[in-house]
Amino acid sequence: MLMKVNRFDTYFFDLINQKLVFQIGDIVFPELRYANNWLPLYIILIALAIYFYKKKIWLWLLCVIVVIAGCDVISSFVIKPLVERLRPCVNPDFKEHVRLLIPCPSTGYSFTSSHASNHFGIGFFFFATFKPYFKKYACLFFLWAALISYSQIYVGIHYPTDIIGGMLLGLCLGYIGNQLFQKLTQIYSQSNHIKQS
Numbered sequence: 001m002l003m004k005v006n007r008f009d010t011y012f013f014d015l016i017n018q019k020l021v022f023q024i025g026d027i028v029f030p031e032l033r034y035a036n037n038w039l040p041l042y043i044i045l046i047a048l049a050i051y052f053y054k055k056k057i058w059l060w061l062l063c064v065i066v067v068i069a070g071c072d073v074i075s076s077f078v079i080k081p082l083v084e085r086l087r088p089c090v091n092p093d094f095k096e097h098v099r100l101l102i103p104c105p106s107t108g109y110s111f112t113s114s115h116a117s118n119h120f121g122i123g124f125f126f127f128a129t130f131k132p133y134f135k136k137y138a139c140l141f142f143l144w145a146a147l148i149s150y151s152q153i154y155v156g157i158h159y160p161t162d163i164i165g166g167m168l169l170g171l172c173l174g175y176i177g178n179q180l181f182q183k184l185t186q187i188y189s190q191s192n193h194i195k196q197s
Contacts, residue, residue, distance in 0.1 A: 009159040016153045017099050029151040030101050059184045067177035071121040071170050080109040089156050101155040113158045116166025119145040124174025
């Protein structure tokens, strides 16, 4: 099984990092990774959430924090130390095959990708909570998470299965975060209804 996983990773890492490369990708994909570049989007989304959810915004923000913290803690402090998988750019048996576009992180392990878990986690949460307002365009949050996750392989610091593992973790925690948000808003609405009656 492990050999099949390694063959899968080697084939698709080589495909993405070495073969499916293009000049604009070498410029764009490293930049997609940095949270500061997405700050305007986050500000817009928070402003929209304030507009849509009004007095319930603090519940929305609380659940966003829970999702991000859950994804980051489980990925970085639980799974990575248990699996102890070296990044492709650190692995002495593999690093010669890596086309590295950013400095290789000298610390930390590779599985699961925290970028993938964090962005798919909040991507799912954004999708679920904005879907009533964005309709079919809410699916773009998954494309956003996928592009950021893909960039981790493109720049040479994650294997494909690191991304898949992070994606699955993020989707699970994003779903849990949305369920928590729905429950809290229901409790909040019921409590307001009781106060007014």
